[in-house]
Amino acid sequence: MKSLAHHPKLQKLIGGGPLERLWLSSISRVQIFLLNRHKDPQTVRLVRQVRxxxxxxxTAYEAYTVFSCGKAYAHLAGAMAEVGVYEGGSARLLCEVKGDAELHLFDTFEGLPRGTTHDRSVHRVNQYPCSLESVQGYLKDYPNVHFHQGLFPDSAQDLEKKTYSFVHLDVDLYESTLAGLEYFYPLLIPGGVILSHDYSLLVGVRKAFDEFLRDKRERPVELPSTQCMLIKLPAEG
Ligand SMILES: C[S@@+](CC[C@H](N)C(=O)[O-])C[C@H]1O[C@@H](n2cnc3c(N)ncnc32)[C@H](O)[C@@H]1O
Structure with a gap:
């Protein structure tokens, strides 16, 4: 059986609508039940609350992975970032674990920009909009959170170059994913991670990773969810 990644028309039909929400909430309910069997109850409660x-x-598993990566990297030198914030759900999970670390959040806050042919018309322009004010309000109690509104990577132009320990990419599109990899990879600390949503699901996201890594030593670590991780190797020699 072909995976959903090979059915862009079906993805377009489901994406952003009630069917997508029904699918995500049903699968997450099962995952939360299973997480409750062997994970810290407080963390599972947080994942459920944010959802x-x-x-x-x-999904709940994917949210748990964002939380877990953030927690594992929070004590290291370097900032954290997310490109693709939407309503701030995944950003909140990072806020809960980051301590004093800087968190940089990038989004148009008007939804998705136009895709390219690599994205197979799965999404609509401005799909997944949420206002900057709404996300700022949601995250108002957390220190050291910086919002960068606009089209990434232009929105990073005025930000001084800094090192990052952990970056979450959740942008759905080929060009946005490639831009995220091009900007953050050189700034990652050795051992630092870029976690991306949708690597196994969206052809454009996978293509961006595969192209970007063609001349590098790293390979994506594909997770059982739709996510993949890029772990920066130390320089050779
Ligand atoms: C799927 S949503 C992110 C979901 C979010 N991480 C969550 O936990 O629900 C994708 C987001 O990526 C943003 N986006 C995609 N490409 C972008 C770009 N080049 N610049 C800024 N925002 C972008 C969209 O505005 C949208 O909010």
């Missing part, structure tokens, strides 16, 4: 408060495209 209730904000619309998110992450």
């Amino acid at each position: 209730r408060q904000r619309r998110s495209l992450l």
